[in-house]
Amino acid sequence: xxxxxxxxxxxxxxxxxxQLISPTLPVGAYAYSAGLETAVACGWVADEPGxxxxxxxxxxxxxxxxxxxxxxxxxxxWREADEAALDxxxxxLRAVRxxxxxxxxxxxxxxxxxxxxxxxxxxxxAAWDAPGRVTWATAFALAATRWEVAERSAAAGxxxxxxxxxxxxxxxxxxLGQSAGQRVLFAAxxxxxxxxxxxxxxxxxxxxxxxxGLAIASSQHETQYTRLFRS
Numbered sequence: 001x002x003x004x005x006x007x008x009x010x011x012x013x014x015x016x017x018x019q020l021i022s023p024t025l026p027v028g029a030y031a032y033s034a035g036l037e038t039a040v041a042c043g044w045v046a047d048e049p050g051x052x053x054x055x056x057x058x059x060x061x062x063x064x065x066x067x068x069x070x071x072x073x074x075x076x077x078w079r080e081a082d083e084a085a086l087d088x089x090x091x092x093l094r095a096v097r098x099x100x101x102x103x104x105x106x107x108x109x110x111x112x113x114x115x116x117x118x119x120x121x122x123x124x125x126a127a128w129d130a131p132g133r134v135t136w137a138t139a140f141a142l143a144a145t146r147w148e149v150a151e152r153s154a155a156a157g158x159x160x161x162x163x164x165x166x167x168x169x170x171x172x173x174x175x176l177g178q179s180a181g182q183r184v185l186f187a188a189x190x191x192x193x194x195x196x197x198x199x200x201x202x203x204x205x206x207x208x209x210x211x212x213g214l215a216i217a218s219s220q221h222e223t224q225y226t227r228l229f230r231s
Contacts, residue, residue: 016147017154020140021161023168027112029161032105033169033229035217040173041224044213048180051170055163055188058211059195063162065209066096067137068155068199074141075151086138093135096208098215101222101231110134113143122146155196163188169229 023030036054039045045054070093077085097103111134117125125142128134137158144154163185171181221231 013148013150014153017144017149017157020143020147020149021157021164023164025113026116027109029109029165030168031229032109032165032231033173033221034102034105034166034231035099035214035221036166036169037173037227037229037231038217038221038224039213040170042217042220044217045170046174048176048184051167051174051176052184052187054170055166055184056191058166058214059159059163059188059191060198062209062211062214063159064195064199065202065207066093067162068159068196069202069207070135071137071141071155071158072151072200074138075145075154078142078145087133090133090135090138093137094132098211099218099222101218105231106135106137107132109136110139113139117143152196152200155199156192159192159195160189163192172228 019025036045039054045051070089073089074086076082077089093106094103097106111129113136114125114129114134117139118129122142124146125139128138128142140154140158143149144157149157167181167184167188170176170184171178176184218231221227221229
């Protein structure tokens with residue numbers, strides 16, 4: 001009886017979300033730093049507090065106004081089979097990426113996830129494995145919708161996956177010890193509920209953000225002499 005009760009308390013959607021945000025997800029996210037490599041090379045991010053400011057600042061001022069609201073709208077579009085809305089919000093996300101590297105990163109991860117989803121039985125993803133169409137959020141929203149992940153949980157998971165990848169890159173680049181990386185993640189995690197709440201309560205006319213420092217770092221990375229990461 002105890003075993004049966006425990007089993008019924010496990011949320012299958014939570015397990016699927018864990019799978020979707022796992023660092024072992026084979027989409028190549030580990031190859032990208034989203035401009036952090038140049039920020040470290042320029043001395044803008046040089047230590048543990050600097051990395052914490054880098055990730056929490058982008059979470060509050062960029063993902064809250066761009067990625068997470070778009071993710072929520074893409075999830076609704078998938079639920080309603082609204083092809084026009086899917087194309088609209090995917091195009092909007094591509095348009096707000098300020099550099100070629102950031103757009104290429106977004107498309108590469110989206111196409112990789114689309115291919116993975118097809119292999120997991122989500123045939124709708126096949127049409128999105130095409131140049132100039134998909135974003136990471138588009139494919140993430142498809143998976144979250146099909147796997148019945150709640151909107152807030154999906155947004156928190158998306159943000160957490162981004163934070164974890166950024167911190168992992170920072171630990172390699174600065175470099176930092178693993179304990180320092182965990183402290184940054186611990187501090188950043190405290191921001192997640194507020195960022196998600198902000199993102200999911202924004203109207204369409206409140207969407208968008210600009211991060212000039214990130215855009216400069218990403219642009220400079222395109223011609224950086226030595227690089228470990230693709231962005």
